[in-house]
Amino acid sequence: MTVKPLRVGVVGTGFGRYHMDGFSEVPGVEILAICDVNKAEAQEFANKYGAKYVFTSAKKMFSMDELDAVSIASPNAQHLPMTLDALQKGKHVLIEKPMTIKPRDAKTMADAAKKAGKLLMVEQSLRFRPEAQMVKAYAERGEFGKMYYGRSTWYRRKGWPHLHMPPDGTLGRGLWFLQKRHAGFGALGDIGVHLLDLAWYIMGTPKPVSVSGQLFRHVAVPELKAKGLPIEVEEMAAGMIKFKDGQAIMFEVSWDTYTKPAMECFLMGDKGGASVFPAKVFRGNDIDETVDIETHYNGLPIETPFSHFVDCIRDRRKKCIVPADENVTLIKMLDALARSAKSGKEIKL
Ligand SMILES: NC(=O)c1ccc[n+]([C@@H]2O[C@H](COP(=O)([O-])OP(=O)(O)OC[C@H]3O[C@@H](n4cnc5c(N)ncnc54)[C@H](O)[C@@H]3O)[C@@H](O)[C@H]2O)c1
The missing domain is CATH 3.40.50.720 (NAD(P)-binding Rossmann-like Domain)
Structure with a gap:
């Protein structure tokens, strides 16, 4: 057939x-x-x-x-x-x-x-990174125990869309990234959406109860001014989200900083923990184990967002790795962080 x-x-x-x-x-x-x-x-x-x-x-x-x-x-x-x-x-x-x-x-x-x-x-492409899926598998098997803390960071140098990304490049080209009415957010919605989500996903998407954060725009402002470009969205976001059972996530993302570029995600549980880039798990007293892609996947195909989307359409009972409802909560957290920065207050969800 x-x-x-x-x-x-x-x-x-x-x-x-x-x-x-x-x-x-x-x-x-x-x-x-x-x-x-x-x-x-x-x-x-x-x-x-x-x-x-x-x-x-x-x-x-x-x-x-x-x-x-x-x-x-x-x-x-x-x-x-x-x-x-x-x-x-x-x-x-x-x-x-x-x-x-x-x-x-x-x-x-x-x-x-x-x-x-x-x-x-x-x-949410980071959820599909093999490192993320491998650490998530350990978390789901309960090997980290109760997960209580996550910290994730993405620092770029000269990584503003449009300003630093070539117009004939493959992404981040449009002026719209700098315009609040088209982009909604700056770095918070562009890369914060990935890094907060990654820690939250691996921790089992706990229910957020409060958000506190700050937004910044400093490093590229002279360059934006000199080029007559809009100065509307944030360059950096930092925040803390607290969850129903006492867990917390701290995350920081920036399109441009005077510091070493970094992409990190650390997760802590009461029996073990992990770092995602590269995938390493820590259990017991001295065990520091690099998770090997070949062994972990054991010849099975690595899902991509695109293969998974197709599989979920073909089998509507398949559990989607990025359910839309989880993204509703994610957008709520990002929005609350921007409101916290504006008001100077912690926002209850
Ligand atoms: N998942 C990821 O890792 C990832 C990475 C990059 C971008 N993105 C997302 O992808 C989206 C696009 O970002 P990008 O980097 O490709 O931006 P871009 O500015 O480089 O490209 C956007 C494209 O959309 C076209 N376009 C604009 N309005 C249109 C319309 N009404 N109808 C048809 N085409 C239209 C433009 O001509 C352009 O070719 C954004 O939401 C961005 O956040 C996600």
Whole structure:
């Protein structure tokens, strides 16, 4: 029996090109259509991936009956209207992070997916990093005991989107990243969404009760001014989230800092702990063990966000690694951190 191919349309040729790459490696998937307001680029990628149709309007692409699913890598403020439109037209949706820029909109999206009976998955790509999946497996087996603390950090040097990323690069190109109405957040929503999520996911997504944080914008301001670029979003975010059973996460992210670039995530439990980059687990008194990818996966395929999205569509009982409801809570935490920075107060959730 031949299985009907799953037909996917991709919106956005910036980071969206990695979606195309990802889907092109999943057996039984056809990239049927590509959409970008930049028609020449949409055509270039249609040629590369053999997509039959090119669109400059996502609405028109989503109206194609032949499409089963859409994968959206457009500016953040467009995530809500595009997702709702696609769901309403009966498509499964893979949406880029941050899911959206307002908590109530995230809830609207998650509810719309339930109502439509379609899969809505957010492309929280760090959850799929083999290091993250390996440490998560230890946590789920209870090998760290009760997890009580997480700390994650992403420091970049000269890593502002648009300002430091080349216009002919593969991502982070648009001026929209610097405009609050289009991006919603600065570094908090761009990379904080990954690092907070990673620690929270491995700790078992405990229920947040309060958020306290600060936002900063210093290092690149002279450069933004000199280039006449908008100075609207934060360059750095730092925060602490407390959870229902006393757990906490501290995280700090920055697009530009005068310090050593870093990407780290540390997790602590009462029986063991881990660092994610690279994956190392610590148990007992002196055991410091590097988790080996080959041994851990033992020949089994490593899931990508794209293969997992397809598997979850094919088997709707499969547990999704990034359920939409968890992202609603994640956006609530990010929003509360921005409100805490503005008000100078801890925000109760
Ligand atoms: N998961 C990750 O690790 C990751 C990495 C990078 C970007 N992203 C996310 O992907 C999204 C896009 O970011 P990017 O880096 O590709 O930005 P980008 O500015 O480099 O590219 C955005 C693309 O969208 C197109 N576009 C804009 N409005 C459109 C519309 N209405 N219809 C069709 N196309 C439109 C632009 O022409 C451009 O080609 C953002 O939400 C971002 O947060 C996620």
